[in-house]
Amino acid sequence: SxxxxxxxxxxxxxxxxxxxxxxxxxxxxxxxxxxxxxxxxxxxxxxxxxxxxxxxxxxxxxxxxxxxxxxxxxxxxxxxxxxxxxxxxxxxxxxxxxxxxxxxxxxxxxxxxxxxxxxxxxxxxxxxxxxxxxxxxxxxxxxxxxxxxxxxxxxxxxxxxxxxxxxxxxxxxxxxxxxxxxxxxxxxxxxxxxxxxxxxxxxxxxxxxxxxxxxxxxxxxxxxxxxxxxxxxxxxxxxxxKTDSKSIMRMKSGQMFAKEDLKRKKLVRDGSVFLKNAAGRLKEVQAVLLTDILVFLQEKDQKYIFASLDQKSTVISLKKLIVREVAHEEKGLFLISMGMTDPEMVEVHASSKEERNSWIQIIQDTINTLNRD
Known part of the structure:
Protein backbone atom coordinates (compact mmCIF):
# COMPACT_ATOMS: atom_id res chain seq x y z
CA SER A 1 0.00 0.00 0.00
CA LYS A 242 -4.47 51.80 23.51
CA THR A 243 -4.80 55.44 22.37
CA ASP A 244 -6.96 57.72 24.54
CA SER A 245 -9.98 58.88 22.54
CA LYS A 246 -9.91 62.28 24.28
CA SER A 247 -6.35 63.04 23.16
CA ILE A 248 -6.00 65.28 20.09
CA MET A 249 -3.12 67.11 18.40
CA ARG A 250 -2.98 70.13 16.10
CA MET A 251 -0.64 69.57 13.14
CA LYS A 252 1.64 72.30 11.81
CA SER A 253 -0.85 72.88 8.96
CA GLY A 254 -3.54 73.66 11.54
CA GLN A 255 -5.36 70.41 10.84
CA MET A 256 -6.46 68.41 13.89
CA PHE A 257 -5.37 64.79 14.32
CA ALA A 258 -7.27 62.42 16.61
CA LYS A 259 -7.35 58.73 17.53
CA GLU A 260 -9.77 57.91 14.69
CA ASP A 261 -7.28 59.22 12.12
CA LEU A 262 -4.89 56.39 13.01
CA LYS A 263 -7.44 53.92 11.67
CA ARG A 264 -7.39 55.47 8.18
CA LYS A 265 -3.68 54.84 7.71
CA LYS A 266 -1.29 51.96 7.18
CA LEU A 267 1.50 51.24 9.66
CA VAL A 268 5.02 51.27 8.23
CA ARG A 269 6.97 50.90 11.45
CA ASP A 270 6.75 51.65 15.15
CA GLY A 271 9.17 51.63 18.03
CA SER A 272 10.44 53.35 21.12
CA VAL A 273 12.54 56.54 20.69
CA PHE A 274 13.30 59.74 22.64
CA LEU A 275 12.25 63.32 21.93
CA LYS A 276 14.62 66.09 23.01
CA ASN A 277 12.95 69.20 24.43
CA ALA A 278 14.21 72.80 24.52
CA ALA A 279 15.75 72.23 27.94
CA GLY A 280 17.80 69.37 26.48
CA ARG A 281 15.94 66.62 28.32
CA LEU A 282 15.07 63.34 26.56
CA LYS A 283 11.58 61.91 26.92
CA GLU A 284 10.75 58.33 25.91
CA VAL A 285 7.92 58.07 23.38
CA GLN A 286 6.45 55.62 20.88
CA ALA A 287 7.17 56.62 17.27
CA VAL A 288 4.46 55.46 14.88
CA LEU A 289 5.36 55.86 11.20
CA LEU A 290 2.32 55.73 8.92
CA THR A 291 2.22 56.04 5.12
CA ASP A 292 2.14 59.86 5.10
CA ILE A 293 2.58 60.93 8.70
CA LEU A 294 4.80 60.38 11.74
CA VAL A 295 3.09 60.33 15.13
CA PHE A 296 4.72 60.41 18.58
CA LEU A 297 2.71 58.97 21.46
CA GLN A 298 3.52 58.94 25.17
CA GLU A 299 2.14 56.69 27.87
CA LYS A 300 -0.18 58.12 30.51
CA ASP A 301 -2.25 55.96 32.90
CA GLN A 302 -1.64 52.86 30.74
CA LYS A 303 -2.98 54.67 27.68
CA TYR A 304 -1.32 56.48 24.79
CA ILE A 305 -1.79 60.21 24.32
CA PHE A 306 -0.15 62.47 21.72
CA ALA A 307 3.26 63.41 23.09
CA SER A 308 3.81 66.96 24.29
CA LEU A 309 7.00 68.73 23.15
CA ASP A 310 7.43 72.42 24.01
CA GLN A 311 5.03 74.22 21.65
CA LYS A 312 5.64 71.86 18.74
CA SER A 313 3.30 69.42 17.04
CA THR A 314 4.12 65.71 17.53
CA VAL A 315 2.01 64.67 14.55
CA ILE A 316 4.30 65.44 11.62
CA SER A 317 3.33 65.31 7.95
CA LEU A 318 5.83 63.56 5.67
CA LYS A 319 5.04 66.00 2.88
CA LYS A 320 7.87 68.56 2.73
CA LEU A 321 9.73 66.77 5.52
CA ILE A 322 13.53 66.63 5.58
CA VAL A 323 15.42 64.04 7.66
CA ARG A 324 19.00 64.73 8.76
CA GLU A 325 21.61 63.22 11.06
CA VAL A 326 22.57 65.31 14.09
CA ALA A 327 26.25 66.27 13.85
CA HIS A 328 28.42 64.83 16.67
CA GLU A 329 25.45 62.81 17.98
CA GLU A 330 25.42 59.32 16.54
CA LYS A 331 22.00 58.39 17.94
CA GLY A 332 20.27 61.63 16.93
CA LEU A 333 18.23 62.74 13.93
CA PHE A 334 16.46 65.97 12.97
CA LEU A 335 13.00 66.10 11.44
CA ILE A 336 12.62 69.42 9.64
CA SER A 337 9.12 70.38 8.48
CA MET A 338 9.37 72.83 5.59
CA GLY A 339 5.66 73.64 5.45
CA MET A 340 3.93 76.97 4.68
CA THR A 341 5.22 78.86 7.70
CA ASP A 342 8.68 78.85 9.28
CA PRO A 343 10.46 75.50 9.30
CA GLU A 344 9.97 73.52 12.51
CA MET A 345 12.62 71.18 13.81
CA VAL A 346 12.20 68.19 16.10
CA GLU A 347 15.19 66.29 17.51
CA VAL A 348 14.75 62.55 17.96
CA HIS A 349 17.19 60.12 19.59
CA ALA A 350 17.21 56.37 19.04
CA SER A 351 18.67 53.78 21.42
CA SER A 352 21.69 53.10 19.17
CA LYS A 353 23.45 54.32 16.05
CA GLU A 354 22.14 51.33 14.02
CA GLU A 355 18.62 52.06 15.19
CA ARG A 356 18.99 55.73 14.25
CA ASN A 357 20.25 54.82 10.77
CA SER A 358 17.42 52.39 10.21
CA TRP A 359 14.83 55.04 11.21
CA ILE A 360 16.40 57.59 8.83
CA GLN A 361 16.36 55.00 6.04
CA ILE A 362 12.74 53.96 6.54
CA ILE A 363 11.41 57.52 6.96
CA GLN A 364 13.27 58.55 3.80
CA ASP A 365 11.93 55.53 1.87
CA THR A 366 8.39 56.34 3.00
CA ILE A 367 8.78 59.97 1.92
CA ASN A 368 10.10 58.83 -1.48
CA THR A 369 7.18 56.45 -1.99
CA LEU A 370 4.78 59.27 -1.07
CA ASN A 371 6.37 61.65 -3.57
CA ARG A 372 6.21 59.01 -6.31
CA ASP A 373 2.51 58.40 -5.73
Missing amino acids: MSKQLEAESWSRIIDSKFLKQQKKDVVKRQEVIYELMQTEFHHVRTLKIMSGVYSQGMMADLLFEQQMVEKLFPCLDELISIHSQFFQRILERKKESLVDKSEKNFLIKRIGDVLVNQFSGENAERLKKTYGKFCGQHNQSVNYFKDLYAKDKRFQAFVKKKMSSSVVRRLGIPECILLVTQRITKYPVLFQRILQCTKDNEVEQEDLAQSLSLVKDVIGAVDSKVASYEKKVRLNEIYT
Whole structure:
Protein backbone atom coordinates (compact mmCIF):
# COMPACT_ATOMS: atom_id res chain seq x y z
CA SER A 1 0.00 0.00 0.00
CA MET A 2 0.90 3.65 -0.46
CA SER A 3 1.54 4.48 3.18
CA LYS A 4 3.45 1.22 3.68
CA GLN A 5 5.77 2.17 0.82
CA LEU A 6 6.27 5.66 2.15
CA GLU A 7 7.10 4.44 5.62
CA ALA A 8 10.38 3.02 4.35
CA GLU A 9 13.27 5.17 5.47
CA SER A 10 14.55 5.71 1.96
CA TRP A 11 14.25 4.87 -1.71
CA SER A 12 17.05 2.28 -1.40
CA ARG A 13 14.95 0.35 1.13
CA ILE A 14 11.99 -0.04 -1.25
CA ILE A 15 13.68 -1.29 -4.37
CA ASP A 16 15.46 -4.58 -5.09
CA SER A 17 19.06 -4.68 -3.97
CA LYS A 18 20.08 -6.11 -7.35
CA PHE A 19 18.49 -3.13 -9.11
CA LEU A 20 20.11 -0.75 -6.63
CA LYS A 21 23.59 -2.15 -7.32
CA GLN A 22 23.24 -1.30 -11.01
CA GLN A 23 22.76 2.43 -10.32
CA LYS A 24 25.39 5.16 -10.29
CA LYS A 25 26.00 7.06 -7.07
CA ASP A 26 24.45 10.31 -8.41
CA VAL A 27 21.35 8.48 -9.58
CA VAL A 28 20.86 6.88 -6.18
CA LYS A 29 21.34 10.22 -4.42
CA ARG A 30 18.83 11.89 -6.73
CA GLN A 31 16.21 9.19 -6.15
CA GLU A 32 16.74 9.46 -2.39
CA VAL A 33 15.99 13.22 -2.39
CA ILE A 34 12.96 12.82 -4.67
CA TYR A 35 11.76 10.08 -2.33
CA GLU A 36 12.22 12.46 0.61
CA LEU A 37 10.13 15.09 -1.22
CA MET A 38 7.43 12.48 -1.83
CA GLN A 39 7.50 11.23 1.74
CA THR A 40 7.41 14.69 3.36
CA GLU A 41 4.59 15.76 1.01
CA PHE A 42 2.68 12.63 2.07
CA HIS A 43 3.19 13.54 5.74
CA HIS A 44 2.12 17.12 5.07
CA VAL A 45 -1.15 15.96 3.50
CA ARG A 46 -1.65 13.64 6.45
CA THR A 47 -1.14 16.49 8.92
CA LEU A 48 -3.68 18.61 7.04
CA LYS A 49 -6.16 15.73 7.04
CA ILE A 50 -5.71 15.26 10.79
CA MET A 51 -6.43 18.96 11.31
CA SER A 52 -9.52 18.63 9.18
CA GLY A 53 -10.89 15.12 9.78
CA VAL A 54 -9.97 14.73 13.44
CA TYR A 55 -9.79 18.20 14.96
CA SER A 56 -12.13 20.48 12.93
CA GLN A 57 -14.80 17.88 12.24
CA GLY A 58 -14.58 16.71 15.83
CA MET A 59 -14.90 20.22 17.24
CA MET A 60 -18.05 20.77 15.20
CA ALA A 61 -19.56 17.31 15.77
CA ASP A 62 -18.61 16.58 19.41
CA LEU A 63 -18.32 20.09 20.83
CA LEU A 64 -20.82 21.82 18.52
CA PHE A 65 -18.34 24.58 17.70
CA GLU A 66 -19.34 27.09 15.04
CA GLN A 67 -17.55 26.87 11.71
CA GLN A 68 -16.09 30.39 12.29
CA MET A 69 -14.46 29.28 15.53
CA VAL A 70 -12.84 26.35 13.77
CA GLU A 71 -11.67 28.59 10.93
CA LYS A 72 -10.04 30.89 13.47
CA LEU A 73 -7.85 27.95 14.48
CA PHE A 74 -7.33 26.50 11.01
CA PRO A 75 -7.80 29.10 8.25
CA CYS A 76 -8.18 27.89 4.59
CA LEU A 77 -7.81 24.22 5.48
CA ASP A 78 -9.89 22.82 2.58
CA GLU A 79 -7.93 24.90 0.09
CA LEU A 80 -4.61 23.68 1.56
CA ILE A 81 -5.75 20.05 1.37
CA SER A 82 -6.81 20.54 -2.23
CA ILE A 83 -3.49 22.17 -3.24
CA HIS A 84 -1.29 19.55 -1.61
CA SER A 85 -3.37 16.48 -2.49
CA GLN A 86 -3.15 17.49 -6.15
CA PHE A 87 0.60 18.06 -5.89
CA PHE A 88 1.11 14.72 -4.13
CA GLN A 89 -1.02 12.94 -6.76
CA ARG A 90 1.11 14.41 -9.56
CA ILE A 91 4.28 13.16 -7.89
CA LEU A 92 2.70 9.71 -7.44
CA GLU A 93 1.65 9.58 -11.09
CA ARG A 94 5.21 10.39 -12.07
CA LYS A 95 6.43 7.60 -9.81
CA LYS A 96 4.00 5.15 -11.45
CA GLU A 97 5.12 6.21 -14.93
CA SER A 98 8.71 5.64 -13.81
CA LEU A 99 8.39 1.98 -12.80
CA VAL A 100 11.16 -0.01 -14.45
CA ASP A 101 10.63 -3.21 -16.51
CA LYS A 102 7.04 -3.91 -15.42
CA SER A 103 8.26 -4.01 -11.82
CA GLU A 104 5.83 -3.20 -9.01
CA LYS A 105 8.38 -1.42 -6.86
CA ASN A 106 11.54 -0.52 -8.77
CA PHE A 107 11.24 3.03 -10.04
CA LEU A 108 13.64 5.66 -11.37
CA ILE A 109 12.27 9.18 -11.71
CA LYS A 110 14.14 10.82 -14.59
CA ARG A 111 12.03 13.98 -14.68
CA ILE A 112 10.40 15.82 -11.81
CA GLY A 113 11.32 19.44 -12.60
CA ASP A 114 8.30 19.98 -14.85
CA VAL A 115 5.97 18.87 -12.04
CA LEU A 116 7.66 21.31 -9.65
CA VAL A 117 7.59 24.22 -12.11
CA ASN A 118 3.87 23.62 -12.62
CA GLN A 119 3.20 23.56 -8.87
CA PHE A 120 5.00 26.85 -8.19
CA SER A 121 4.03 28.95 -11.20
CA GLY A 122 0.92 30.57 -12.67
CA GLU A 123 -2.39 29.96 -10.98
CA ASN A 124 -0.94 27.38 -8.57
CA ALA A 125 1.60 29.91 -7.31
CA GLU A 126 -1.18 32.47 -6.76
CA ARG A 127 -3.15 29.91 -4.75
CA LEU A 128 -0.11 29.15 -2.62
CA LYS A 129 0.61 32.83 -1.99
CA LYS A 130 -2.96 33.51 -0.98
CA THR A 131 -3.54 30.49 1.26
CA TYR A 132 -0.14 30.48 2.94
CA GLY A 133 -0.26 34.27 3.26
CA LYS A 134 -3.46 33.92 5.23
CA PHE A 135 -2.48 30.79 7.19
CA CYS A 136 0.98 32.05 8.18
CA GLY A 137 -0.36 35.56 8.79
CA GLN A 138 -2.78 34.18 11.37
CA HIS A 139 -0.31 31.71 12.86
CA ASN A 140 0.23 33.58 16.16
CA GLN A 141 -3.44 34.40 16.56
CA SER A 142 -4.45 30.80 15.92
CA VAL A 143 -2.02 29.49 18.51
CA ASN A 144 -3.07 32.12 21.07
CA TYR A 145 -6.72 31.31 20.40
CA PHE A 146 -5.96 27.62 20.99
CA LYS A 147 -4.15 28.34 24.30
CA ASP A 148 -7.05 30.49 25.40
CA LEU A 149 -9.64 27.81 24.62
CA TYR A 150 -7.52 25.11 26.18
CA ALA A 151 -7.13 27.08 29.42
CA LYS A 152 -10.80 28.07 29.72
CA ASP A 153 -12.79 25.21 28.23
CA LYS A 154 -12.61 21.88 30.12
CA ARG A 155 -14.56 20.01 27.43
CA PHE A 156 -12.20 21.24 24.75
CA GLN A 157 -9.24 20.17 26.87
CA ALA A 158 -10.64 16.67 27.31
CA PHE A 159 -11.43 16.46 23.58
CA VAL A 160 -7.84 17.39 22.60
CA LYS A 161 -6.32 14.91 25.06
CA LYS A 162 -8.55 12.12 23.78
CA LYS A 163 -7.79 12.82 20.12
CA MET A 164 -4.06 13.07 20.74
CA SER A 165 -3.98 9.59 22.24
CA SER A 166 -5.43 7.99 19.10
CA SER A 167 -3.08 6.08 16.81
CA VAL A 168 -4.01 8.19 13.75
CA VAL A 169 -2.99 11.46 15.38
CA ARG A 170 0.31 10.13 16.76
CA ARG A 171 0.37 12.72 19.53
CA LEU A 172 0.25 15.65 17.11
CA GLY A 173 -1.29 18.50 19.07
CA ILE A 174 -3.06 21.47 17.48
CA PRO A 175 -0.20 24.02 17.91
CA GLU A 176 2.25 21.46 16.47
CA CYS A 177 0.00 20.93 13.44
CA ILE A 178 -0.29 24.67 12.87
CA LEU A 179 3.49 25.10 13.10
CA LEU A 180 4.18 22.20 10.71
CA VAL A 181 1.88 23.72 8.10
CA THR A 182 3.42 27.18 8.55
CA GLN A 183 6.88 25.75 7.95
CA ARG A 184 6.12 23.49 4.97
CA ILE A 185 6.83 25.84 2.08
CA THR A 186 10.14 26.90 3.62
CA LYS A 187 11.33 23.27 3.26
CA TYR A 188 11.02 23.13 -0.55
CA PRO A 189 14.04 25.25 -1.60
CA VAL A 190 16.51 22.95 0.17
CA LEU A 191 14.91 19.84 -1.34
CA PHE A 192 14.85 21.31 -4.87
CA GLN A 193 18.45 22.49 -4.50
CA ARG A 194 19.55 18.99 -3.47
CA ILE A 195 17.70 17.35 -6.37
CA LEU A 196 19.38 19.82 -8.72
CA GLN A 197 22.83 19.11 -7.28
CA CYS A 198 22.61 15.41 -8.11
CA THR A 199 21.00 15.85 -11.53
CA LYS A 200 23.67 15.22 -14.15
CA ASP A 201 23.55 15.04 -17.98
CA ASN A 202 19.95 16.24 -18.43
CA GLU A 203 19.88 19.90 -19.38
CA VAL A 204 16.10 20.28 -19.63
CA GLU A 205 15.68 18.76 -16.18
CA GLN A 206 18.42 21.00 -14.75
CA GLU A 207 16.73 24.10 -16.20
CA ASP A 208 13.34 23.09 -14.80
CA LEU A 209 14.81 22.44 -11.36
CA ALA A 210 16.66 25.77 -11.36
CA GLN A 211 13.44 27.51 -12.42
CA SER A 212 11.35 25.74 -9.76
CA LEU A 213 13.89 26.85 -7.17
CA SER A 214 13.52 30.52 -8.10
CA LEU A 215 9.72 30.17 -8.37
CA VAL A 216 9.39 28.70 -4.89
CA LYS A 217 11.57 31.47 -3.45
CA ASP A 218 9.26 33.97 -5.10
CA VAL A 219 6.24 32.31 -3.47
CA ILE A 220 7.95 32.37 -0.07
CA GLY A 221 8.83 36.06 -0.51
CA ALA A 222 5.23 36.92 -1.34
CA VAL A 223 3.99 34.96 1.68
CA ASP A 224 6.50 36.72 3.95
CA SER A 225 5.36 40.16 2.83
CA LYS A 226 1.67 39.19 3.30
CA VAL A 227 2.52 38.00 6.80
CA ALA A 228 4.36 41.26 7.53
CA SER A 229 1.48 43.44 6.38
CA TYR A 230 -0.95 41.26 8.35
CA GLU A 231 1.16 41.69 11.49
CA LYS A 232 1.30 45.47 10.91
CA LYS A 233 -2.50 45.61 10.70
CA VAL A 234 -2.75 43.77 14.01
CA ARG A 235 -0.09 46.04 15.55
CA LEU A 236 -1.77 49.27 14.37
CA ASN A 237 -5.00 48.00 15.86
CA GLU A 238 -3.22 47.47 19.22
CA ILE A 239 -1.87 51.04 19.10
CA TYR A 240 -5.30 52.39 18.15
CA THR A 241 -7.00 50.50 20.99
CA LYS A 242 -4.47 51.80 23.51
CA THR A 243 -4.80 55.44 22.37
CA ASP A 244 -6.96 57.72 24.54
CA SER A 245 -9.98 58.88 22.54
CA LYS A 246 -9.91 62.28 24.28
CA SER A 247 -6.35 63.04 23.16
CA ILE A 248 -6.00 65.28 20.09
CA MET A 249 -3.12 67.11 18.40
CA ARG A 250 -2.98 70.13 16.10
CA MET A 251 -0.64 69.57 13.14
CA LYS A 252 1.64 72.30 11.81
CA SER A 253 -0.85 72.88 8.96
CA GLY A 254 -3.54 73.66 11.54
CA GLN A 255 -5.36 70.41 10.84
CA MET A 256 -6.46 68.41 13.89
CA PHE A 257 -5.37 64.79 14.32
CA ALA A 258 -7.27 62.42 16.61
CA LYS A 259 -7.35 58.73 17.53
CA GLU A 260 -9.77 57.91 14.69
CA ASP A 261 -7.28 59.22 12.12
CA LEU A 262 -4.89 56.39 13.01
CA LYS A 263 -7.44 53.92 11.67
CA ARG A 264 -7.39 55.47 8.18
CA LYS A 265 -3.68 54.84 7.71
CA LYS A 266 -1.29 51.96 7.18
CA LEU A 267 1.50 51.24 9.66
CA VAL A 268 5.02 51.27 8.23
CA ARG A 269 6.97 50.90 11.45
CA ASP A 270 6.75 51.65 15.15
CA GLY A 271 9.17 51.63 18.03
CA SER A 272 10.44 53.35 21.12
CA VAL A 273 12.54 56.54 20.69
CA PHE A 274 13.30 59.74 22.64
CA LEU A 275 12.25 63.32 21.93
CA LYS A 276 14.62 66.09 23.01
CA ASN A 277 12.95 69.20 24.43
CA ALA A 278 14.21 72.80 24.52
CA ALA A 279 15.75 72.23 27.94
CA GLY A 280 17.80 69.37 26.48
CA ARG A 281 15.94 66.62 28.32
CA LEU A 282 15.07 63.34 26.56
CA LYS A 283 11.58 61.91 26.92
CA GLU A 284 10.75 58.33 25.91
CA VAL A 285 7.92 58.07 23.38
CA GLN A 286 6.45 55.62 20.88
CA ALA A 287 7.17 56.62 17.27
CA VAL A 288 4.46 55.46 14.88
CA LEU A 289 5.36 55.86 11.20
CA LEU A 290 2.32 55.73 8.92
CA THR A 291 2.22 56.04 5.12
CA ASP A 292 2.14 59.86 5.10
CA ILE A 293 2.58 60.93 8.70
CA LEU A 294 4.80 60.38 11.74
CA VAL A 295 3.09 60.33 15.13
CA PHE A 296 4.72 60.41 18.58
CA LEU A 297 2.71 58.97 21.46
CA GLN A 298 3.52 58.94 25.17
CA GLU A 299 2.14 56.69 27.87
CA LYS A 300 -0.18 58.12 30.51
CA ASP A 301 -2.25 55.96 32.90
CA GLN A 302 -1.64 52.86 30.74
CA LYS A 303 -2.98 54.67 27.68
CA TYR A 304 -1.32 56.48 24.79
CA ILE A 305 -1.79 60.21 24.32
CA PHE A 306 -0.15 62.47 21.72
CA ALA A 307 3.26 63.41 23.09
CA SER A 308 3.81 66.96 24.29
CA LEU A 309 7.00 68.73 23.15
CA ASP A 310 7.43 72.42 24.01
CA GLN A 311 5.03 74.22 21.65
CA LYS A 312 5.64 71.86 18.74
CA SER A 313 3.30 69.42 17.04
CA THR A 314 4.12 65.71 17.53
CA VAL A 315 2.01 64.67 14.55
CA ILE A 316 4.30 65.44 11.62
CA SER A 317 3.33 65.31 7.95
CA LEU A 318 5.83 63.56 5.67
CA LYS A 319 5.04 66.00 2.88
CA LYS A 320 7.87 68.56 2.73
CA LEU A 321 9.73 66.77 5.52
CA ILE A 322 13.53 66.63 5.58
CA VAL A 323 15.42 64.04 7.66
CA ARG A 324 19.00 64.73 8.76
CA GLU A 325 21.61 63.22 11.06
CA VAL A 326 22.57 65.31 14.09
CA ALA A 327 26.25 66.27 13.85
CA HIS A 328 28.42 64.83 16.67
CA GLU A 329 25.45 62.81 17.98
CA GLU A 330 25.42 59.32 16.54
CA LYS A 331 22.00 58.39 17.94
CA GLY A 332 20.27 61.63 16.93
CA LEU A 333 18.23 62.74 13.93
CA PHE A 334 16.46 65.97 12.97
CA LEU A 335 13.00 66.10 11.44
CA ILE A 336 12.62 69.42 9.64
CA SER A 337 9.12 70.38 8.48
CA MET A 338 9.37 72.83 5.59
CA GLY A 339 5.66 73.64 5.45
CA MET A 340 3.93 76.97 4.68
CA THR A 341 5.22 78.86 7.70
CA ASP A 342 8.68 78.85 9.28
CA PRO A 343 10.46 75.50 9.30
CA GLU A 344 9.97 73.52 12.51
CA MET A 345 12.62 71.18 13.81
CA VAL A 346 12.20 68.19 16.10
CA GLU A 347 15.19 66.29 17.51
CA VAL A 348 14.75 62.55 17.96
CA HIS A 349 17.19 60.12 19.59
CA ALA A 350 17.21 56.37 19.04
CA SER A 351 18.67 53.78 21.42
CA SER A 352 21.69 53.10 19.17
CA LYS A 353 23.45 54.32 16.05
CA GLU A 354 22.14 51.33 14.02
CA GLU A 355 18.62 52.06 15.19
CA ARG A 356 18.99 55.73 14.25
CA ASN A 357 20.25 54.82 10.77
CA SER A 358 17.42 52.39 10.21
CA TRP A 359 14.83 55.04 11.21
CA ILE A 360 16.40 57.59 8.83
CA GLN A 361 16.36 55.00 6.04
CA ILE A 362 12.74 53.96 6.54
CA ILE A 363 11.41 57.52 6.96
CA GLN A 364 13.27 58.55 3.80
CA ASP A 365 11.93 55.53 1.87
CA THR A 366 8.39 56.34 3.00
CA ILE A 367 8.78 59.97 1.92
CA ASN A 368 10.10 58.83 -1.48
CA THR A 369 7.18 56.45 -1.99
CA LEU A 370 4.78 59.27 -1.07
CA ASN A 371 6.37 61.65 -3.57
CA ARG A 372 6.21 59.01 -6.31
CA ASP A 373 2.51 58.40 -5.73
